[in-house]
Amino acid sequence: MAHIVPWAKVREHTFENMIVLCPNCHTRFDRGEIDRLSMLEYKAQLKRISRTGADEKTRSERVRILETHGAFQTVIEIWWREIYSVSLAYLDLEETQSTIEETRSTYVEEFRHRAEEARALLEDFTRSGSTDMARAAEEVIDAMQQWADAAIEGIWPSSHIDAYTYYEDDVDRPLSSLQSCVYEYLGIGREDFSPSIQQGRD
Secondary structure: OOOOHHHHHHHHOOOEEOOOOOOOHHHHHHHOOOHHHHHHHHHHHHHOEEEEEOOOHHHHHHHHHHHHHHHHHHHHHHHHHHHHHHHHHOOOOOOOOHHHHHHHHHHHHHHHHHHHHHHHHHHHHHHHOOHHHOOOHHHHHHHHHHHHHHHHHOOOOOHHOOOOOOHHHHHHHHHHHHHHHHHHHHHOOOOOOOOHOOOOOO
């Protein structure tokens, strides 16, 4: 969840100024790689989607998918930051073995909890009837589990890939795929959005 106009300036949480972003876009927005005007245009496009001439049932379904996608992105972003934090702890040579073990035990439960949250939201994607969207969401979860297992080996041993270390970039691909599936399901063309929103990490 990001403030379009920085929190330091507005000092309040308002719907008009808040937007849910995938971890990749959130990082790029914080770095200034995505400008605020483009972000405002992007949100305006999302709001216009809910005002289409579709019947009420279809409109409710579209809103539900948008909400599910936003909630899913939020869970993945929190999980992303947790994996990154534990990875840094393992790289810190000043950390004692006891501190590392404490960090590990804390985050093992957190990682499992995030996986459960994400899979609960996966059911909403599945109920939409779009197999592509559900499959893309599941690929995101699988990629996150593989990254988590690479950070703390043994959480999900079945997902571990020998001689290969998962990194955050490996999660970007399924996240982008999910976003494309959501856009397609909602009938949104990528040309409807500012190009700066759609560019990948440089």
